[in-house]
Amino acid sequence: MMTGDEYRESLRDGRMSFLDGELIDDHATHPLLRAAVDGAAASYDRHFSDDAGARNPLYDIPKTAEDLEKRAELYHHLDMSAHVTGTALMALITVAPELGKVNPKYHERIQNFYNYCRDNDLRCAEVVTDAKGHRKQRPIEQDDPDQYVHVVSRSDEGIVIRGAKLHISAAPLVHEQVIIPTKGMRPGEEAYALCCSVPTNAPGVTIINTTYAPHGDDLRHFPVSGQSNTPEGFVVFDDVFVPAERVFLDGEVEYASSVARALGLWERVGSIMAGDGADRLVGTAQLFAEANGIAERKDVQTKLANLAIYATIVRSAWHAAQANSEVNADGALVPSPLYISAFRYFQANMRQEIQDLIHEIAGSLTVNAPTMADFEQPELQDGLRAALETPGFSAEDRLRMNHHLRDTTADAYGGWGDITSSLAGGGMAAQQVTVLGLYDMDRARTMARESMGLDSERDVHTAASSTTD
Amino acid sequence: MLTGDEYRASVRDGRTSFLSGERVDNASEHRLLGVSVDWVARTYDRLQGEGSSAQSPLFDAPTTPAELASQMELLTASDPTAAITAGCMSLSRVAPALALLNPDYAERLGRVLESVRQEDHRVAAAHTDLGAFGVVGRTADGVVVRGAKQHVLGAAVVHDLVVVPEGDLLEGQTDAAIAFMIPVNTPGVKIVSVTTAPLSEDDRHFPISREYSMADATVLFDDVVVPNERIFLDGETAEAGSLAKTFGLWERARGAADQADRAELLLGLAYTIADMNGLTDVAHIREKLSRLAVYANLCRAGWESALAHAQPASDGAMVPDESAVYAALAYGTDLYSRMVAIVHDVGGASTITAPTVADYENEATRGYVEKYMSTGNNVRGEDRMKVFHLIRDLTADRYSGWLKVTNQMLGGGVLAQQLAALDHYPLTHAQDSVRAAAHI
Numbered sequence: 071m072m073t074g075d076e077y078r079e080s081l082r083d084g085r086m087s088f089l090d091g092e093l094i095d096d097h098a099t100h101p102l103l104r105a106a107v108d109g110a111a112a113s114y115d116r117h118f119s120d121d122a123g124a125r126n127p128l129y130d131i132p133k134t135a136e137d138l139e140k141r142a143e144l145y146h147h148l149d150m151s152a153h154v155t156g157t158a159l160m161a162l163i164t165v166a167p168e169l170g171k172v173n174p175k176y177h178e179r180i181q182n183f184y185n186y187c188r189d190n191d192l193r194c195a196e197v198v199t200d201a202k203g204h205r206k207q208r209p210i211e212q213d214d215p216d217q218y219v220h221v222v223s224r225s226d227e228g229i230v231i232r233g234a235k236l237h238i239s240a241a242p243l244v245h246e247q248v249i250i251p252t253k254g255m256r257p258g259e260e261a262y263a264l265c266c267s268v269p270t271n272a273p274g275v276t277i278i279n280t281t282y283a284p285h286g287d288d289l290r291h292f293p294v295s296g297q298s299n300t301p302e303g304f305v306v307f308d309d310v311f312v313p314a315e316r317v318f319l320d321g322e323v324e325y326a327s328s329v330a331r332a333l334g335l336w337e338r339v340g341s342i343m344a345g346d347g348a349d350r351l352v353g354t355a356q357l358f359a360e361a362n363g364i365a366e367r368k369d370v371q372t373k374l375a376n377l378a379i380y381a382t383i384v385r386s387a388w389h390a391a392q393a394n395s396e397v398n399a400d401g402a403l404v405p406s407p408l409y410i411s412a413f414r415y416f417q418a419n420m421r422q423e424i425q426d427l428i429h430e431i432a433g434s435l436t437v438n439a440p441t442m443a444d445f446e447q448p449e450l451q452d453g454l455r456a457a458l459e460t461p462g463f464s465a466e467d468r469l470r471m472n473h474h475l476r477d478t479t480a481d482a483y484g485g486w487g488d489i490t491s492s493l494a495g496g497g498m499a500a501q502q503v504t505v506l507g508l509y510d511m512d513r514a515r516t517m518a519r520e521s522m523g524l525d526s527e528r529d530v531h532t533a534a535s536s537t538t539d
Numbered sequence: 540m541l542t543g544d545e546y547r548a549s550v551r552d553g554r555t556s557f558l559s560g561e562r563v564d565n566a567s568e569h570r571l572l573g574v575s576v577d578w579v580a581r582t583y584d585r586l587q588g589e590g591s592s593a594q595s596p597l598f599d600a601p602t603t604p605a606e607l608a609s610q611m612e613l614l615t616a617s618d619p620t621a622a623i624t625a626g627c628m629s630l631s632r633v634a635p636a637l638a639l640l641n642p643d644y645a646e647r648l649g650r651v652l653e654s655v656r657q658e659d660h661r662v663a664a665a666h667t668d669l670g671a672f673g674v675v676g677r678t679a680d681g682v683v684v685r686g687a688k689q690h691v692l693g694a695a696v697v698h699d700l701v702v703v704p705e706g707d708l709l710e711g712q713t714d715a716a717i718a719f720m721i722p723v724n725t726p727g728v729k730i731v732s733v734t735t736a737p738l739s740e741d742d743r744h745f746p747i748s749r750e751y752s753m754a755d756a757t758v759l760f761d762d763v764v765v766p767n768e769r770i771f772l773d774g775e776t777a778e779a780g781s782l783a784k785t786f787g788l789w790e791r792a793r794g795a796a797d798q799a800d801r802a803e804l805l806l807g808l809a810y811t812i813a814d815m816n817g818l819t820d821v822a823h824i825r826e827k828l829s830r831l832a833v834y835a836n837l838c839r840a841g842w843e844s845a846l847a848h849a850q851p852a853s854d855g856a857m858v859p860d861e862s863a864v865y866a867a868l869a870y871g872t873d874l875y876s877r878m879v880a881i882v883h884d885v886g887g888a889s890t891i892t893a894p895t896v897a898d899y900e901n902e903a904t905r906g907y908v909e910k911y912m913s914t915g916n917n918v919r920g921e922d923r924m925k926v927f928h929l930i931r932d933l934t935a936d937r938y939s940g941w942l943k944v945t946n947q948m949l950g951g952g953v954l955a956q957q958l959a960a961l962d963h964y965p966l967t968h969a970q971d972s973v974r975a976a977a978h979i
Contacts, residue, residue, distance in 0.1 A: 091897025422876035443560025485935025
């Protein structure tokens with residue numbers, strides 16, 4: 071296993087990674103990336119052991135409901151690089167038996183790759199979304215064939231790939247870029263039916279990063295994003311060689327969607343397991359109601375009730391997903407895709423409304439609160455203390471509360487959260503398609519027919535046939 | 540009339556102003572507050588060419604619906620301190636009521652407003668209390684006030700503060716029933732600003748907030764001596780609420796007009812990205828665009844209704860219909876977050892992950908950015924990248940968070956906007972409709 075410091079050192083491997091137009095010399099010391107690296111290093115240190123055979127629990131494959139619950143608990147403390155590692159590897163593990171049917175080598179290579187990452191304590195990015203070009207055109211119809219990552223040449227030793235993948239969370243902080251098809255492919259698109267992994271420092275890999283990490287020296291009014299943040303990578307593969315042992319799908323178009331679906335499922339699962347977010351939001355609203363002296367107001371009570379109902383349904387959906395889990399051919403436990411997708415849609419669809427309720431309770435101080443540096447200014451402290459203190463809440467408490475709410479819901483990090491929460495796992499439309507596909511519509515339809523006293527299906531057909539005759 | 544440069548010089552007046560714990564002696568040259576100063580200065584320079592030479596057109600009182608529409612165009616094209624200053628001038632409408640309480644009040648109010656007009660000043664409005672606010676001492680020459688006001692937009696970059704009670708007061712709250720106007724450099728006034736001006740040194744990927752950020756402020760009144768001649772309410776609780784309602788009208792009206800423009804911008808952004816992505820004729824995208832179109836239409840309709848039903852106020856000046864203004868604000872703010880979510884859904888994650896202008900300028904990455912931000916031979920990657928910057932800045936970053944929350948809380952929050960719309964609605968007319976329909 072690696073320590074945090076060994077992890078930091080492992081990133082100094084010549085990777086080509088840019089931020090705001092500059093090549094990053096050292097991610098571990100860069101002012102806008104340091105916190106993200108520190109978070110990843112902390113995940114290493116938290117689980118480090120020098121015992122022989124010790125490994126990060128991140129690599130434990132859940133096989134029972136208890137395992138899944140443990141994994142959910144683990145996710146509460148993971149940084150984004152560990153989080154996406156778990157997602158990428160679980161997606162591969164989930165789909166490995168299916169890929170093994172078309173080519174046993176794929177199954178074997180995935181298992182070897184998984185062991186390699188586990189044994190070397192490596193982090194992996196889930197590298198999914200292609201640049202896509204014109205959205206209505208298939209990969210082979212684009213003006214530029216590189217708009218989807220594809221194979222440009224092959225040899226006995228491996229393949230050469232070209233293209234770009236966008237919105238890759240933690241891309242510059244990991245060791246391996248696990249490339250997964252963005253969607254299903256069709257006959258003729260064999261070059262795009264591609265699943266493989268390449269080291270981040272492989273020749274031809276270039277990462278152009280963005281980050282919501284706050285600028286400035288005083289990060290106290292960014293209490294969350296100043297401490298924990300994640301770069302997003304625009305990852306370019308400019309004729310990158312991939313050795314054969316790292317190729318998990320190459321050309322079998324009918325399996326591209328299987329890999330994409332497995333990744334989408336574990337993305338949704340990951341984002342659910344990571345959050346006690348709904349309960350935290352209810353608590354946030356309650357605290358603001360108390361601090362603002364309006365907790366007993368009727369309209370505020372109504373808002374709090376709506377928040378509590380939301381949180382309760384969120385928790386129920388996770389329990390249902392666990393209760394309806396399935397097991398794949400290798401014995402890995404997979405939460406119910408139906409409940410997970412329905413849950414993700416509900417949560418993303420409600421996000422804005424929930425935030426509106428909290429802002430309505432918290433008021434405009436959310437975005438206007440003076441900074442902690444203002445409060446420390448001797449000329450201002452007494453006045454601010456007198457203005458901000460309310461029963462049960464010191465001035466510092468109220469400043470911290472408002473900075474926290476602004477940082478998480480009304481600033482760059484909040485914006486990142488809004489967008490990633492609605493787009494994770496393929497976006498809202500993908501959740502709808504998944505739910506409709508998995509929902510037991512026949513059962514629902516039969517129930518409706520029975521309750522309405524309609525004829526049986528056969529009788530209807532018979533009647534229609536005789537009418538036609 | 541002041542020019543932009545004269546305005547810049549005029550705010551170097553020894554005011555006590557802070558940003559992030561540091562004293563700011565010259566907002567004009569401050570990297571972040573300078574964004575707000577520049578915006579106000581641009582308004583000054585633009586108004587130089589409009590109206591008569593004797594007085595800024597900002598102070599013109601519209602007397603016809605056409606003049607009102609023209610005045611609102613002027614205010615929406617200006618920085619927000621212009622609308623707040625115009626709202627302040629409308630306090631003259633309350634003068635007759637104040638005169639009934641104390642003839643001196645009306646006279647003093649008239650003088651301070653005339654001073655603002657003559658000196659072409661800008662005013663910030665301080666109404667929302669942060670903790671207790673009110674009179675703590677008196678002398679023969681004036682009163683001493685102590686406390687704090689929050690959300691005093693533009694306090695760091697204007698000349699005067701108009702201070703009024705937050706709202707209606709109970710009979711015994713006489714110390715809080717205080718209204719006055721003072722220069723921002725009055726001893727004891729301490730301005731604590733926040734701003735949405737980009738913190739990043741390279742702000743080119745913040746196309747709105749780098750030019751249109753107005754510093755907001757908490758203003759502390761640390762035993763500020765207010766001379767009698769600047770006080771136009773002192774102790775009479777009866778008129779306390781009417782002051783904030785009166786001068787807030789123009790701020791609310793500008794809010795409704797801005798909202799209509801912003802709704803159209805949201806639709807335009809979603810359509811532009813959908814077009815660049817080649818998706819404008821796809822069913823689920825059209826459904827989303829249609830919701831934005833309905834929203835943009837109704838926000839516009841709400842504002843145009845406010846103009847169409849404008850009425851002369853007690854002083855003869857035309858004012859937008861309050862019921863329509865509140866209804867438009869309540870409708871627009873209630874749905875705003877959902878509309879933003881649609882823009883995000885159509886735009887996708889590049890909204891927050893598009894490379895920066897600096898990435899585009901770096902030869903090592905420029906080709907990649909152009910190649911992969913493009914969606915085909917007819918769409919330049921650089922153009923698409925800049926549209927994403929605009930969406931992010933307007934809907935998913937620091938500026939947008941401030942904008943969303945302050946608009947939501949304009950007039951006290953969505954519920955307060957709805958209740959105000961109810962209070963201003965001609966309910967008798969609605970009841971008459973029922974009577975007629977029910978043959979009562």
